[in-house]
Every structure is written in structure tokens, then in C-alpha cells.
Amino acid sequence: MEGDAELQDLYREVLLDYFRSTRHRGRVASPDIESQGINPLCGDEVVLTVSVRGGVVEDCKIDGHGCVISQSSAAMMSEAVKGQTLEEASKLAEGFKRAMLGQSSFDDLPDVLDEARALEGVQKYPARIKCALLSWNTLLLGVRSHKEGKKEVQYQEK
Amino acid sequence: MLKFDVSKIREDFPILGRKIRGKNLVYFDNASTSQKPKAVLEALQRYYAETNANVHRGIHALSQQATDQCEAVRAQTARFLHASGPEQIVFTRNATEAINLVAYAWGRKFLKAGDEILLTGMEHHSNIVPWQILAQEKGSQLKFAPILEDGCLDLEGLKTLLTPRTKLFAFTAMNNAFGTINPVAELLGLAREQGVLTLVDAAQWTPHLRTDVAAWDCDFLVFSAHKMLGPTGLGVLYGKKKLLESMDPFLGGGDMIREVHLSHSTYNEIPYKFEAGTPHIGGIVAFGAALEYLSRLGWEAIDRHERGLTRYAMDALSQEKELRIYGPSQPERRGGILSFNLEGVHAHDVGTILDTEGVAVRAGHHCCQPLMRRFKTSGTVRASFYFYNTVDEVDVMLRAIRKVKEFFKVKVP
Numbered sequence: 001m002e003g004d005a006e007l008q009d010l011y012r013e014v015l016l017d018y019f020r021s022t023r024h025r026g027r028v029a030s031p032d033i034e035s036q037g038i039n040p041l042c043g044d045e046v047v048l049t050v051s052v053r054g055g056v057v058e059d060c061k062i063d064g065h066g067c068v069i070s071q072s073s074a075a076m077m078s079e080a081v082k083g084q085t086l087e088e089a090s091k092l093a094e095g096f097k098r099a100m101l102g103q104s105s106f107d108d109l110p111d112v113l114d115e116a117r118a119l120e121g122v123q124k125y126p127a128r129i130k131c132a133l134l135s136w137n138t139l140l141l142g143v144r145s146h147k148e149g150k151k152e153v154q155y156q157e158k
Numbered sequence: 159m160l161k162f163d164v165s166k167i168r169e170d171f172p173i174l175g176r177k178i179r180g181k182n183l184v185y186f187d188n189a190s191t192s193q194k195p196k197a198v199l200e201a202l203q204r205y206y207a208e209t210n211a212n213v214h215r216g217i218h219a220l221s222q223q224a225t226d227q228c229e230a231v232r233a234q235t236a237r238f239l240h241a242s243g244p245e246q247i248v249f250t251r252n253a254t255e256a257i258n259l260v261a262y263a264w265g266r267k268f269l270k271a272g273d274e275i276l277l278t279g280m281e282h283h284s285n286i287v288p289w290q291i292l293a294q295e296k297g298s299q300l301k302f303a304p305i306l307e308d309g310c311l312d313l314e315g316l317k318t319l320l321t322p323r324t325k326l327f328a329f330t331a332m333n334n335a336f337g338t339i340n341p342v343a344e345l346l347g348l349a350r351e352q353g354v355l356t357l358v359d360a361a362q363w364t365p366h367l368r369t370d371v372a373a374w375d376c377d378f379l380v381f382s383a384h385k386m387l388g389p390t391g392l393g394v395l396y397g398k399k400k401l402l403e404s405m406d407p408f409l410g411g412g413d414m415i416r417e418v419h420l421s422h423s424t425y426n427e428i429p430y431k432f433e434a435g436t437p438h439i440g441g442i443v444a445f446g447a448a449l450e451y452l453s454r455l456g457w458e459a460i461d462r463h464e465r466g467l468t469r470y471a472m473d474a475l476s477q478e479k480e481l482r483i484y485g486p487s488q489p490e491r492r493g494g495i496l497s498f499n500l501e502g503v504h505a506h507d508v509g510t511i512l513d514t515e516g517v518a519v520r521a522g523h524h525c526c527q528p529l530m531r532r533f534k535t536s537g538t539v540r541a542s543f544y545f546y547n548t549v550d551e552v553d554v555m556l557r558a559i560r561k562v563k564e565f566f567k568v569k570v571p
Contacts, residue, residue, distance in 0.1 A: 007511060
């Protein structure tokens with residue numbers, strides 16, 4: 001649609017593609033990390049299942065339901081962390097969070113987060129930033145708990 | 159009574175002239191809080207500029223004037239509710255605090271293990287959680303009257319839950335998520351037959367419809383000032399005199415006491431027994447201006463205008479194929495609230511796109527998670543009207559909804 005620059009900037013086509021795509025959806029067969037993230041404010045839910053081999057994310061799938069922002073962000077995340085070590089994956093999540101919260105620039109994000117840059121438009125809608133961060137916070141908690149030997153965890157957005 | 163001229167009325171509300179993201183504000187979030195007319199803002203300003211002092215204490219003239227103004231609004235509130243006297247009006251922070259007051263001051267004194275409190279499946283969290291806390295402490299049970307598919311109460315189901323064990327029936331007069339209007343008089347009658355005390359959550363009712371506690375004969379009624387043109391931070395508890403007198407205090411402190419000794423205290427008479435500390439004096443005074451504004455408009459005119467709007471919006475929205483409206487289909491069974499979802503689109507995405515068009519709606523669970531679960535949704539989009547809204551504004555929302563559909567290419571499966 002023309003004349004809706006603002007809307008186009010928020011819901012960029014790539015977001016809608018990720019939202020509709022089923023590539024990353026589902027659960028991995030025998031997960032080493034199972035982390036469920038909930039935003040009680042809106043009921044959005046992301047269930048993250050990750051298989052880890054030799055400290056590297058072998059597969060990462062997302063399940064759950066929610067808005068375009070939370071679900072596309074989760075899909076992008078699952079794509080970005082595949083093949084990364086758990087440390088790298090956490091670093092990516094921290095970097096993305098900082099950019100989203102305006103503490104660093106989206107331009108400085110590593111190439112593997114190229115697609116996730118499409119979420120930059122969310123910054124203009126502060127009420128929606130939590131939607132974009134839900135899956136990344138869920139990942140961070142999942143990895144942290146994995147190190148402590150816990151497999152299943154639940155994250156609640158405050 | 160004034161002629162009901164919406165464009166003239168809108169001039170009384172400065173905020174309605176605001177632009178949001180370059181578009182005219184269309185404020186459809188009135189069930190959350192209403193906007194305030196100049197008369198209320200001026201009353202607040204005038205109070206602080208001319209009369210500010212603490213109440214019920216000073217021997218000086220200002221304190222006396224502030225006290226008089228406060229007490230005048232208490233009497234005005236009693237008249238507005240058709241209560242028999244101002245001592246039945248307790249000022250609180252909001253409707254939520256008023257419910258908590260009853261749960262604390264009545265519940266902790268009179269409820270026993272095995273007793274039951276009856277609620278409904280469409281209550282706001284504020285009319286659930288205080289009772290849960292009380293029931294846990296007392297070993298009493300909460301029961302919930304079931305909700306039918308059309309969002310109305312299942313009266314037959316409700317009747318079976320009113321038993322000799324039921325001590326209190328607390329229910330909403332108008333549901334905040336779907337706008338369902340409950341048959342308040344009938345529900346109160348059912349409870350009375352069983353000798354059950356009643357609390358009416360009138361937070362969504364009092365801004366829109368004439369309230370008459372004498373005709374209803376309810377035991378308690380609560381509402382918030384900010385949903386009916388008044389300032390935030392002020393709520394009201396109405397209670398029958400004998401009941402209020404029989405209850406223990408709520409918060410302890412100044413104003414609620416008669417005498418304080420180091421070993422014990424004696425308490426003030428009602429309503430002051432329940433009003434510890436300095437109240438929201440400015441807010442109370444400004445609420446008087448809100449009540450006056452509403453009574454000048456007249457409840458009939460307000461109701462007629464809002465019903466017209468709701469009917470228009472419902473007719474228009476029901477033409478949209480991929481859109482589900484929640485709640486009663488007959489306009490007379492609902493207030494000016496329309497709750498809906500677009501198939502395949504999350505309520506928050508709809509809310510954000512409406513916001514880019516300047517349309518302020520609420521998207522989410524509306525503090526009614528049990529009701530959302532009953533209808534198997536995590537949330538809805540809610541447009542809620544007040545008397546200053548117009549048909550043109552409904553059209554703006556409709557165009558925005560079509561835009562959402564186009565944007566997300568909603569298709570009938």
C-alpha cells in the first residue's frame with residue numbers, strides 16, 4: 001500500500017514472510033534445551049527447543065503463538081543461532097537486545113543478524129519492544145539454565 | 159437539560175483535538191479511562207489555586223472550606239447513586255480498592271471456613287483476586303457462575319450455585335471486555351431470596367447508565383471516578399449503613415480514629431472509619447464537577463447517543479467477513495463496547511495498525527483472563543465508546559480495520 005510508510009517500516013515484508021513461514025516451526029525431537037517464554041501482558045508464547053552437539057546449536061525450533069512481531073522475531077532468532085556455539089548464541093541475543101533497547105546501533109550487529117535488522121522499526125512502538133525481545137530472552141534463559149544442568153525452564157516477560 | 163450536540167460537547171474536551179502520528183485522535187479506549195472536560199480540569203486547578211488545605215483537621219478557614227467542598231461532593235455522590243445518606247459513601251483510590259476494602263473489612267470479620275463466595279466467569283481481575291486472597295486465608299470457597307456462548311450469564315447455572323453456604327454474590331453490572339450488560343435487578347433478587355449479601359461492580363455501568371442503589375437494593379456497590387470524566391486516583395464504595403457500621407476498619411491511621419491510646423484506639427464513625435490518611439481532596443472536588451457535567455447532559459441523552467453509535471458500529475463490523483464480534487448480538491444487552499478479532503491476525507497487530515491511524519483501542523485480555531480462556535482466545539481488540547464519540551470516528555476505525563485486512567491479506571479459509 002502506498003502512503004503508509006510508517007506501517008511498512010514496522011511490518012516490513014521480510015517480517016511477514018518469517019511470520020508466515022513454517023521452516024522454523026515445531027519442536028526438535030530430543031531437545032537439550034526446552035525454554036518456554038510468556039508475555040503475560042498479551043498472552044504471547046514462544047516455546048524454544050534446541051538440540052546441542054559439542055557446545056554448538058545443532059537445531060533450534062520455535063512453537064507457540066502470538067503477534068507478527070514476537071513470532072517473526074522468534075523465527076529469525078532460530079535461524080541466526082543455528083550452527084553457533086552456545087556462547088556465540090548468547091552474545092547474539094545480548095547484542096540484539098542492546099540494539100532493540102536503543103543502547104547500540106542496529107548497524108553494528110553482526111552479519112548473521114542481517115534479517116533481524118528488519119525489526120528496527122519496532123523501536124518507534126515502545127509497547128511492542130517486549131514482543132520483539134520475548135524469544136531472545138527465552139533463549140538467554142534457556143542457555144543459562146543449560147549450563148546449570150537444567151533442561152526445562154520458563155521465562156516470563158515483566 | 160442541554161440539547162445533545164456532539165460537536166459542541168467535543169469542544170469541552172481539549173484532548174479530543176489532539177493529533178496522534180499526524181492523524182486526528184479517535185479515542186475508543188473509554189472503558190479503560192474516559193477523557194476529562196474542561197470543567198473538571200478547571201475545578202482541579204481552582205481547588206489547588208484557591209482552597210488547598212487538609213480536611214477535617216484545621217481550625218482555619220481554608221481547611222473548613224476544603225472540608226465543606228469535599229463533604230458537598232460526598233452528598234452529591236450519594237444523590238447520584240440514590241443512596242439515602244452521605245455516610246454511605248466511602249472514598250477510595252479506585253473501584254479495585256473499594257472491593258479490597260470489602261474483602262478485608264467485611265470478609266475478614268464475617269467469613270468462615272466452608273462459606274462460599276459466588277462470582278461470575280466474566281469478572282475483572284479486581285473482582286476475583288481480592289476474594290481469592292480472602293478465601294485462601296479463611297478456607298472458604300469461590301464459585302463462578304458460567305457464561306453462555308453469547309457472552310451472557312447462564313442464569314440457570316447461576317441459580318444452582320446460590321446455596322445456603324453462599325455468603326456474598328459479587329458481580330459486574332456491565333462486563334468490561336465484551337460489554338455484556340447483566341440483568342442486575344434480577345440477579346440481586348435471586349441473591350436476596352437466599353439471604354445472600356451482594357456487591358455490584360459498577361465500574362463500567364456508572365459512566366453510562368442511571369444508577370439507583372435504592373431501587374436495586376444492593377448491599378455494596380463500587381465504581382471509579384476516572385471512567386466517568388473524573389480524575390484518576392479516586393473510587394467510591396457504597397454500602398448499606400448497618401453493614402458498614404458492623405465492619406472492622408480497613409487501613410489504620412489518621413482521620414479514621416476517635417481516640418488513640420498507646421494500648422488501643424477507638425474508631426471514627428462511618429464513612430470516616432474507612433478513610434485513613436489524607437484523601438484525594440482535589441480529586442474529590444473535581445469529581446463533583448464531573449457529576450455535574452453528566453447530570454447536565456442527562457442519562458437518557460447519553461444512553462441514546464451511545465446506543466446509536468454501538469448499533470451503527472455493530473452493523474458495520476458484522477459486514478466484515480473475517481471478523482468475529484464477542485458478546486451479545488442484541489444491542490440492548492450490551493453497552494458501548496465492541497470486542498472483536500480478525501481471523502489470523504493477533505489483537506496487538508490490529509491495535510498497532512489502528513494506532514497508526516490515530517485510533518486508540520485496547521488490545522489484550524482486558525484484565526479478564528478467565529473470560530478470554532472461556533472463549534479460547536489470548537485477547538481481543540476492544541473499541542469502547544463514550545458520549546463524545548461520533549459515527550465519523552467509527553468510520554475511521556472501519557477504514558483502519560479494512561487496512562489491517564489488506565495489509566495482512568486476511569482471507570476466508
